[in-house]
Amino acid sequence: MKKHTLAIHGGYAPDAETGATAPPIYQTISFAYQTAEELSEVFAGTAPGHVYTRITNPTPYALEQRLTKLEGGVGSLVCSSGMAAITCVVAGLLRTGDHVLSTAGIFGGTVSLFKNTFGRFGVETTFVDAADTEELANNLRKNTKLIFVETIGNPRMDVPDIPAIADLAHQAGIPLVVDSTLTTPILIQPKNWGADIVVHSTSKFINGHGNSIGGAIIDTGNFSWSDGPFEDIRELAKKAGQLAFLAQLRNLIYRDLGCCPAPFNSFLTLTGLETLPGRMDRHCANAQQLAEFLQKHPKVCWVNYPGLPSSPFYARAQKLFDGRGGGLLTFGLGNRNAAFGFINATKLAQNMTNLGDAKTLVLHPASTIFHEFGLDEQKSMGVSEDMVRVSVGIEDFDDIRDDFAQALAQT
Amino acid sequence: MKLSINGKEVETNGSQTVTELLKEQKVKWPDMVSVELNGTILKRETFASTKLTEGDKVEFLYFMGGGCVTN
Numbered sequence: 001m002k003k004h005t006l007a008i009h010g011g012y013a014p015d016a017e018t019g020a021t022a023p024p025i026y027q028t029i030s031f032a033y034q035t036a037e038e039l040s041e042v043f044a045g046t047a048p049g050h051v052y053t054r055i056t057n058p059t060p061y062a063l064e065q066r067l068t069k070l071e072g073g074v075g076s077l078v079c080s081s082g083m084a085a086i087t088c089v090v091a092g093l094l095r096t097g098d099h100v101l102s103t104a105g106i107f108g109g110t111v112s113l114f115k116n117t118f119g120r121f122g123v124e125t126t127f128v129d130a131a132d133t134e135e136l137a138n139n140l141r142k143n144t145k146l147i148f149v150e151t152i153g154n155p156r157m158d159v160p161d162i163p164a165i166a167d168l169a170h171q172a173g174i175p176l177v178v179d180s181t182l183t184t185p186i187l188i189q190p191k192n193w194g195a196d197i198v199v200h201s202t203s204k205f206i207n208g209h210g211n212s213i214g215g216a217i218i219d220t221g222n223f224s225w226s227d228g229p230f231e232d233i234r235e236l237a238k239k240a241g242q243l244a245f246l247a248q249l250r251n252l253i254y255r256d257l258g259c260c261p262a263p264f265n266s267f268l269t270l271t272g273l274e275t276l277p278g279r280m281d282r283h284c285a286n287a288q289q290l291a292e293f294l295q296k297h298p299k300v301c302w303v304n305y306p307g308l309p310s311s312p313f314y315a316r317a318q319k320l321f322d323g324r325g326g327g328l329l330t331f332g333l334g335n336r337n338a339a340f341g342f343i344n345a346t347k348l349a350q351n352m353t354n355l356g357d358a359k360t361l362v363l364h365p366a367s368t369i370f371h372e373f374g375l376d377e378q379k380s381m382g383v384s385e386d387m388v389r390v391s392v393g394i395e396d397f398d399d400i401r402d403d404f405a406q407a408l409a410q411t
Numbered sequence: 412m413k414l415s416i417n418g419k420e421v422e423t424n425g426s427q428t429v430t431e432l433l434k435e436q437k438v439k440w441p442d443m444v445s446v447e448l449n450g451t452i453l454k455r456e457t458f459a460s461t462k463l464t465e466g467d468k469v470e471f472l473y474f475m476g477g478g479c480v481t482n
Binding site: 042045046047048049050051055056061064065068074075076221237238239240241242243246247250251 | 453
């Protein structure tokens, strides 16, 4: 099956007992068993069954199966948020004294997670310009246990050379973790470019309607857990084979940290996912048109969108993302006051800290999601005082353009 | 044919491959099971092509109970 079909039918068939075509919401904590023996077999791993929603539940499981199919992976784990997904991956692979190599222009929340939260536990992260694969190689250490990149850096809008970085990781014997939130499996299957683990904030384009926080981890099957530098997972691979990493998370890290999603959120995410391919087509088409409109506007100082030929990442984005540039762009208006004035003047676009919604959203990153970082750090992350970030929605483009035109006229 | 599944002798109902056996055994959650055949963990992409023969020892290991399998 292809992506449009998988997004609707993948991983869930009408319920055998009731014929329900929408995945039922199993709003329960626990699952009862007739005998003590049956439940003990499930705990021992010798019989299948759901026992407790913090570990598995049929509704999140339906979402996991669909995402596995869309990413071409061996299995998935859905989480309460994108941050929970990254937390699980890092906590599942690293120990105190280990090192993360990450690209620099990534989501501020992820930077904080690596630098501040995992830093407290003795895990150090080095952030390197995503455009400079050689510099990434120069910053590999003996204790580096994973490389982390975003398919499109948010908000830097840079596109790392994923296949080259995958080669780098594999030469070092470590996995490449790719955050594909901005691209979704519709624009890229990172597995095909060498990625080992894919993470998503499903709260964004995958949900698409701004109504459910969620995250996902997909094991692409590219990494051989039997051979990696992770002793406990190597041991587990003797029993779990390709599922060793996900088993390590499900039965230890994810279970212990309590990263499970609410079944209702998984249901809403599954509903959103059905229309993801069509929405991504429109997000990308509208973003492309808006980027071209802004580029020609006299009040706009600069536009950063990987779908524009002026972007240094245009050719790579065309190659990796099937000729599309995604649904997010940034532009500059010269100073903070102008950026604020523009945001205050928009009528259709909404000012909020989210992206990937069906609605067009605008944000001043420097004073919001990056406010905790100093000016120099913001600069290294690709954030400037005059920057406006736009998550381009799927409204009629003429309405988006008219809203931006009238807001710019007042700026 | 007779197989040993998780240590129990089971008479199968026509399953010729691992994929067919998973369906026959009503394993609803195939993404959460690893399969060991005669002591060897199978790659998932080989489930459909791996033929079963009389007397095979099959171990299904599930990751749904939350028990720490590394213990």
